[in-house]
Amino acid sequence: MTTSQLHIALLAFPFGSHAAPLLTLVQKLSPFLPSDTIFSFFNTSQSNTSIFSEGSKPDNIKVYNVWDGVTETNGNKPVGLEAIKLFIQATPTNFEKVMKEAEEETGVKFSCIFSDAFLWFSYKLAEKINVPWIAFWTAASGSLSVHLYTDFIRSNDETSLNIPGFSSTLKISDMPPEVMAENLDLPMPSMLYNMALNLHKAAAVVLNSFEELDPTINKDLKVKLQKVLNIGPLVLQPTSPKxxxxxxxxxxxxxxxxxxxxxxxxxxxxxxxxxxxxxxxxxxxxxxxxxxxxxxxxxxxxxxxxxxxxxxxxxxxxxxxxxxxxxxxxxxxxxxxxxxxxxxxxxxxxxxxxxxxxxxxxxxxxxxxxxxxxxxxxxxxxxxxxxxxxxxxxxxxxxxxxxxxxxxxxxxxxxxxxxxxxxAVKPDGSSSKNFKDLVELVKCHKLT
Known part of the structure; x- marks a missing residue:
């Protein structure tokens, strides 16, 4: 099995508007990587069906279905929080199983694991094979920041919070529900809390934003994480308008x-x-x-x-x-x-x-x-x-x-x-420079 070719594992979170931005990012990365680069996209069948319309799948992206955690539907497919719970309970073994199949099918070892930041266990998968883990945060810098401040927020008795880059009007009631959950062991709160605890292990955290939008927040994130790459807004990058x-x-x-x-x-x-x-x-x-x-x-x-x-x-x-x-x-x-x-x-x-x-x-x-x-x-x-x-x-x-x-x-x-x-998206802009850094990072085959 070869290791000389780039083979990037893409692990999607299949709910809400998470999987599609990951696909968009891959499509923007692809032209800047060697032409024989393989992208293996791991996602649930239902989510794959929704983002890959008939005939829209690029040749260099191999799509794999991972188990959604549902064993018996009796005609009633789980939805909402129940579906999310079952999927989370199935991780990471559902990904590991199909990732192994992808390596065997392509004959190429993975060179990088690029996942939705929610899938914090990706760092363990990357460590096992000694390749970089790159995490993609699909929301704002500010929402990432408050998750990293979960312990501080939960221990704070004040109605307003003092977190770098936020207005003095920031309130406990503004917090995402997972941050303030009564029980952090529940599936979604647990996933996001574990993400907050382990995100510093990512070789880079990529955001669809631009540094000038939240300069103070980004400065603080760069202290807490190995590398923070704002590469957006992706909507300002060239697209096919027809x-x-x-x-x-x-x-x-x-x-x-x-x-x-x-x-x-x-x-x-x-x-x-x-x-x-x-x-x-x-x-x-x-x-x-x-x-x-x-x-x-x-x-x-x-x-x-x-x-x-x-x-x-x-x-x-x-x-x-x-x-x-x-x-x-x-x-x-x-x-x-x-x-x-x-x-x-x-x-x-x-x-x-x-x-x-x-x-x-x-x-x-x-x-x-x-x-x-x-x-x-x-x-x-x-x-x-x-x-x-x-x-x-x-x-x-x-x-x-x-x-x-x-x-x-x-x-x-x-x-x-x-x-x-x-x-930011001009050739010498902050997002363009960060995008170039991301391309170089993805090209790395092994952790040093």
């Missing part, structure tokens, strides 16, 4: 935006997982109808049924509802004036990259923390009053961006961050 534009045309989003005034449109989207509660859908709908702001709302069928009776007919002249929205193309359009979001990291980074201020309605995970950063640290948006949508609160937030001086300031702030992001 597929996205075709999707836009299919739903008529861009054609519709072309008819709107500059910075006049409200774009609403809450990610692929979250659905607003029915009462909040009604509140948002009533606010949009009352103000008659032009809007595009990405809303699935199970949400559309909760709209007020006659809403679609009454707002048809100034609003557009689609079941799926080509988000990046929409945010990039000059007609969009504000982005109403759940504060998932990909969405926030896209908002920053396109220079669009935000109205935040977080739900779970790191979203509350991201929302706090948007409002209090970067000052590029607002958290919705009271944490959930009401008609009055939504109208007030929208008015801030379209009728008040504060909205202009927030808009200028986010445009400033957009410029810094663009600088």
């Amino acid at each position: 597929k996205v534009l075709d999707a836009c045309d299919e739903r008529g989003c861009i054609i519709w935006l072309e008819k709107q005034k500059e910075e006049s449109v409200v774009y609403l989207s809450f990610g692929t997982v979250t659905t607003l509660p029915p009462n909040e859908i009604v509140a948002v709908a009533e606010a949009l109808e009352a103000k008659k702001f032009p809007f595009i709302w990405s809303l699935k069928d199970n949400g559309i049924k909760n709209l007020p009776t006659g809403f679609l007919e009454r707002t048809g002249q100034f609003g557009k509802i689609v079941s799926w929205a080509p988000q990046l193309e929409i945010l990039n359009h000059s007609a969009v004036g504000v982005f109403v979001t759940h504060c998932g990291w990909n969405s926030i980074l896209e908002g920053i990259s396109c220079g669009v201020p935000m109205i935040c309605r977080p739900f779970f995970g790191d979203q509350k923390l991201n929302s706090r950063m948007v409002e209090s640290v970067w000052q590029i948006g607002l958290q919705i009053e009271g944490g959930s949508f009401t008609k009055i609160g939504t109208i007030s937030a929208l008015d801030t961006f379209f009728s008040e001086e504060k909205g202009k300031v927030l808009r200028e702030n986010v445009k400033g961050l957009k410029e810094r992001a663009l600088e």
Whole structure:
């Protein structure tokens, strides 16, 4: 079995928006590595099916299905936390088994293990074969930082926290639930706590962000970890636009935006997982109808049924509802004036990259923390009053961006961050330099 060829093991966390960014990163790395490099992508069957559309798999990526931990479904496939629990219980043996098969099939030993940072046990797998472990953190620098401060946060009796790079308004209530879990032995809290304890063993931690966004946090992370490589925003790297534009045309989003005034449109989207509660859908709908702001709302069928009776007919002249929205193309359009979001990291980074201020309605995970950063640290948006949508609160937030001086300031702030992001991905920018470092690290065959 040869060791001269690069063979990179990619270990994905198959839930939420984790696996797809890892694939995106691989596709961006591939052109900078030897042409015979092999990428073996390890993920559950269900997640692989969702991210590899028919005919989309690159030739140099070999896709392997790892066991999801489910033994007997009786026709009812586990979902949500139960599915995550079963998967975590199956690790790391589910990965080890298929990784061995991949080496035998290719005849090439692994030269590097590149995993989602959640999969902290990857360091053990890498140590066994004496190769580098590179961890990919798919969220913000700030959310990584608070996990590394888990013990400090849990032992703190204050309602506000003093952690480098955060606003003085940071509260215990902003913390991801895993940090504050009553029992750290539960599957998800345990996984993230073990990650925090072992991440310093990674040869590098890669983030889809840029150093200039969180300079103090990144300085602190570099003290705690071997190497911190911000290589984003990945959305500002070259992509193939045709597929996205075709999707836009299919739903008529861009054609519709072309008819709107500059910075006049409200774009609403809450990610692929979250659905607003029915009462909040009604509140948002009533606010949009009352103000008659032009809007595009990405809303699935199970949400559309909760709209007020006659809403679609009454707002048809100034609003557009689609079941799926080509988000990046929409945010990039000059007609969009504000982005109403759940504060998932990909969405926030896209908002920053396109220079669009935000109205935040977080739900779970790191979203509350991201929302706090948007409002209090970067000052590029607002958290919705009271944490959930009401008609009055939504109208007030929208008015801030379209009728008040504060909205202009927030808009200028986010445009400033957009410029810094663009600088970071230029050939001599911080993210480009970090990306080159990552390429060199991946080329290393053995730990020294």
